[in-house]
Amino acid sequence: MNEANIVEILIVEDNPQDFDLALRALRKANLANHIHVARDGEEALQFIFCEGPYAGRKMENGPRVILLDLKLPKVDGLEVLQLIKSDPRTKLIPVVVLTSSKEQSDVVESYQLGVNSYMVKPVNFEHFSEAVQKLGMYWLLLNHPPQLEG
Amino acid sequence: MTLPLHRFRASRVVALLLSLLVMAIGVTVLIGWAFDIAALKTVFPGLVTMKANTALGMVVCGVALGACLSLTLLLLEHFFLNTGISITERKLAEAEFNRFFSLSMDLMCIANADGYFKLINPAFTHTLGWSAEEILGRPFLDFVHPDDRAATLREVERQITTGQNTFEFENRYLHQDGSWRVLSWKSVPQPGGMMYAVARDITERREAEEQIQKLNEELKQRADLLEMANKELEAFSYSVSHDLRAPLRAVDGFSQAVLEDYGPQLPEEGRRYLQTIREGAQRMGALIDDLLTFSRLSRTPLKKQEVNTGKLVRHILEELNSRREGRQVGIQIGDLPACQGDPALLKQVWINLISNALKYTRRRETAVIEIGCKLEQDENVYFVRDNGAGFDMRYAHKLFGVFQRLHRADEFEGTGVGLAIVQRIIHRHGGRVWADAAPDRGATFYFTLKVMTSP
Numbered sequence: 001m002n003e004a005n006i007v008e009i010l011i012v013e014d015n016p017q018d019f020d021l022a023l024r025a026l027r028k029a030n031l032a033n034h035i036h037v038a039r040d041g042e043e044a045l046q047f048i049f050c051e052g053p054y055a056g057r058k059m060e061n062g063p064r065v066i067l068l069d070l071k072l073p074k075v076d077g078l079e080v081l082q083l084i085k086s087d088p089r090t091k092l093i094p095v096v097v098l099t100s101s102k103e104q105s106d107v108v109e110s111y112q113l114g115v116n117s118y119m120v121k122p123v124n125f126e127h128f129s130e131a132v133q134k135l136g137m138y139w140l141l142l143n144h145p146p147q148l149e150g
Numbered sequence: 151m152t153l154p155l156h157r158f159r160a161s162r163v164v165a166l167l168l169s170l171l172v173m174a175i176g177v178t179v180l181i182g183w184a185f186d187i188a189a190l191k192t193v194f195p196g197l198v199t200m201k202a203n204t205a206l207g208m209v210v211c212g213v214a215l216g217a218c219l220s221l222t223l224l225l226l227e228h229f230f231l232n233t234g235i236s237i238t239e240r241k242l243a244e245a246e247f248n249r250f251f252s253l254s255m256d257l258m259c260i261a262n263a264d265g266y267f268k269l270i271n272p273a274f275t276h277t278l279g280w281s282a283e284e285i286l287g288r289p290f291l292d293f294v295h296p297d298d299r300a301a302t303l304r305e306v307e308r309q310i311t312t313g314q315n316t317f318e319f320e321n322r323y324l325h326q327d328g329s330w331r332v333l334s335w336k337s338v339p340q341p342g343g344m345m346y347a348v349a350r351d352i353t354e355r356r357e358a359e360e361q362i363q364k365l366n367e368e369l370k371q372r373a374d375l376l377e378m379a380n381k382e383l384e385a386f387s388y389s390v391s392h393d394l395r396a397p398l399r400a401v402d403g404f405s406q407a408v409l410e411d412y413g414p415q416l417p418e419e420g421r422r423y424l425q426t427i428r429e430g431a432q433r434m435g436a437l438i439d440d441l442l443t444f445s446r447l448s449r450t451p452l453k454k455q456e457v458n459t460g461k462l463v464r465h466i467l468e469e470l471n472s473r474r475e476g477r478q479v480g481i482q483i484g485d486l487p488a489c490q491g492d493p494a495l496l497k498q499v500w501i502n503l504i505s506n507a508l509k510y511t512r513r514r515e516t517a518v519i520e521i522g523c524k525l526e527q528d529e530n531v532y533f534v535r536d537n538g539a540g541f542d543m544r545y546a547h548k549l550f551g552v553f554q555r556l557h558r559a560d561e562f563e564g565t566g567v568g569l570a571i572v573q574r575i576i577h578r579h580g581g582r583v584w585a586d587a588a589p590d591r592g593a594t595f596y597f598t599l600k601v602m603t604s605p
Contacts, residue, residue, distance in 0.1 A: 122435070
């Protein structure tokens, strides 16, 4: 397997500033290798399911964890989450909702759809960076996902 | 059928006497002839020459005549007497009927097949304002609202042709003042096209019904509007929650990035400015969060259940432990009875009040915070008392307003939403909230919740 093709973290984020900040936080925790960004829900789905511009990609190359914003152009985060969690090929990929919204309806629906974590992006960068680092650490280093059969 | 005694009147006695007299004469004549009584012969000289069969005939005639006479008189008397009684009784019944007829608040009438009223009661004139002559002088259809005439005619025809009663038929009658009265009819047809009818003026009832319906519609419209506004508000706050915070994260995050990456190259003042920018962004973030919490409070439904207040308060004190670090804080917890409420919201109330107590006692060498409850009538009055900065009661009315603050930001930080949240939660639970304080002498915040009634 070519190491360079492996994507560890997929960040689905339409706000470039938030992406930069998340990247900066991950870099600080030495988690910045093999990160891919999708700028809307559609692109995220194409990437995850290796379709469209990503048809040449292989699904076994990751991502190992998805950081998903909820408010996204075209296909919103909850729809992306639902499609990931209802497909047997992808349902075991940990998905962390990383969003501005504290709205209870979003939290409840995310958990109902099977999200692995729900995190509200704090305004304070130190808190933001701490949270992103902890998430990356947990899902990439500490968590042992079950092996997919077949 | 037995006749009452009073019916034996003079006429009957006269008839009886007359027939008896005729019979007596006949009998006397017969006896006089048979026994050859001289005295009688002087009275009735004819007796001397009268034959026996003549005398007998006379007797029979007398009896027959008497009988006929008395029978005739009896019949006559019976006829006249009965008529006499029935006239009195009818007069009585009529008077009674008339009394009801005039007393009735409902309109009563007899209508003829010619389309005119034959008889109306005074309620007609009271209700419609016309005189009886005016009403009787015109076809009744003239008084019916033009839009109701066809239906009225149909109903009258149906009644006459089928012989079926009318029940709760409604039409509008013209009042003399030009207004319309709604009448509800009940009527019974008679052979020959006559109708006995009663009507009730239901104008007020109908107006009240219409009023209620109108109010209901208005209420529904308002509820729809409210729901729409609520939805808009939800969409708004959703958007605020998502979109308003993102730029703040950028402001704060990139200021921090500059500080981290280029801090050493910046003069001291430049670093301080960046720090101020960050503080501003964070404060705005806190304001948005508080405002969203506050607006969410009125939108989310209450989930009431039994809340163990004592446990809740102890739990919160543990959570707020970090704020007591390095300080002398004495906390006294009194008896805290359980209550009925939304646990998450009541937790917010206690957090806000206890945080405030901790915040405003910060400058005390030894902070004393007392948490307790007293029972007043059917209410639990919970309170949080501190020996902190307090405030001037002159400004107490501003205490619970959104974004209202009684302390300068450089004295005590805050967004001015905490107590507004407390008030809204307590109001939604049907309770009251107030405070008692003096500058520099501490403050006590009270709120009431209904005493829990065992189910």
